[in-house]
Amino acid sequence: MITLNQLVLGYQGRAVTPALTGQITKGSMTAVIGANGTGKSTLLKTLLKLQVPVSGQLRFTDGNVPRIAWLPQLAEMERQFPATVYDVVCMGAWPVRNLFSALNRQNRLRIADAIERVGLSAYSKQPIEMLSGGQFQRMLFARLLVQNAPLVLLDEPFTGVDSQTSDFLMSLICQMHQTGQTVLAVLHDNERVSRYFPQVLLLAQDHFHWGKTAEVLPRYSQFGTHLVLSA
Ligand SMILES: Nc1ncnc2c1ncn2[C@@H]1O[C@H](COP(=O)(O)OP(=O)(O)OP(=O)(O)O)[C@@H](O)[C@H]1O
Numbered sequence: 625m626i627t628l629n630q631l632v633l634g635y636q637g638r639a640v641t642p643a644l645t646g647q648i649t650k651g652s653m654t655a656v657i658g659a660n661g662t663g664k665s666t667l668l669k670t671l672l673k674l675q676v677p678v679s680g681q682l683r684f685t686d687g688n689v690p691r692i693a694w695l696p697q698l699a700e701m702e703r704q705f706p707a708t709v710y711d712v713v714c715m716g717a718w719p720v721r722n723l724f725s726a727l728n729r730q731n732r733l734r735i736a737d738a739i740e741r742v743g744l745s746a747y748s749k750q751p752i753e754m755l756s757g758g759q760f761q762r763m764l765f766a767r768l769l770v771q772n773a774p775l776v777l778l779d780e781p782f783t784g785v786d787s788q789t790s791d792f793l794m795s796l797i798c799q800m801h802q803t804g805q806t807v808l809a810v811l812h813d814n815e816r817v818s819r820y821f822p823q824v825l826l827l828a829q830d831h832f833h834w835g836k837t838a839e840v841l842p843r844y845s846q847f848g849t850h851l852v853l854s855a
Pocket residue numbers: 635640658659660661662663664665666667
C-alpha cells in the first residue's frame with residue numbers, strides 16, 4: 625500500500641528521523657513505538673501529506689493516495705468547539721457526500737449505528753465540551769467507524785483514557801483490522817503492542833527496526849514504558 629524508500633522525516637529541512645525504508649502492506653496492523661521526540665507523530669503527518677519529508681521517497685501503490693482516517697493526539701483536539709457528539713460523528717461521512725447536501729438515510733443509519741457501537745447513544749445531542757476524556761475518545765472512534773477509510777492512522781489512541789475504555793477501543797481497532805482496513809498506531813504501551821500488533825516500527829534517533837513484533841520487541845529491554853536497546 626505504501627513504500628518508504630530512504631525517507632527522512634523532519635521540519636524545514638531538519639531531520640528528526642534516520643532514513644526509513646520499508647513497506648506498510650495492505651491490511652497490515654503496525655504499532656509505531658519509540659521514545660518521545662523520535663518522530664512517530666511526524667511519520668503520521670507525513671503520510672497525511674501535512675508535512676513534507678526532508679529527503680527520500682514516499683510512494684503509494686499505483687500512485688493512488690487512499691482515503692485516510694486520522695485520530696490526532698488528544699492534545700491537538702479542540703474541545704471547546706460548539707458542536708454535539710452527532711455533529712462530530714457526522715463529519716466522518718464528509719468524504720462520501722457533498723459538504724452541503726443533506727445526509728441520506730443510509731448515512732444517517734451508519735452514523736447512528738457507529739454512535740451506538742461506542743456506547744454514546746444517550747449522549748448524541750450532548751455538546752462535546754461536556755464529555756469526559758473517555759467519552760470524547762469514543763466519539764472520535766465513532767467518527768473513524770463512519771469514515772471506514774482503507775488506511776487508519778491513530779496517534780496515541782489511549783492517552784487520557786481509562787483502562788476499561790482502552791480495552792474497548794482496542795477491540796474496535798482489531799475489528800477494523802479484521803475487516804481489511806490497514807492500521808498504523810502510535811503507542812507507548814508495549815504490552816498492548818506485543819499482544820495485538822503483528823508488526824512494529826521502532827523509531828530511535830539514529831536507527832530504526834521494522835518487522836514482526838515477535839522479532840523486534842524481544843531485542844529490547846523494557847523499563848516502564850520506555851524501550852532501551854539491549855546489547
Ligand atoms: N511543527 C514542528 N516544527 C518543528 N519541529 C517540530 C514540529 N513538530 C514536532 N517537532 C519536533 O520534531 C521531533 C519529533 O516530534 P514528534 O512529535 O514526531 O515526536 P514523537 O515521537 O511523536 O513524540 P511523542 O512520543 O512525545 O509524541 C521533536 O524533536 C519535536 O520537537
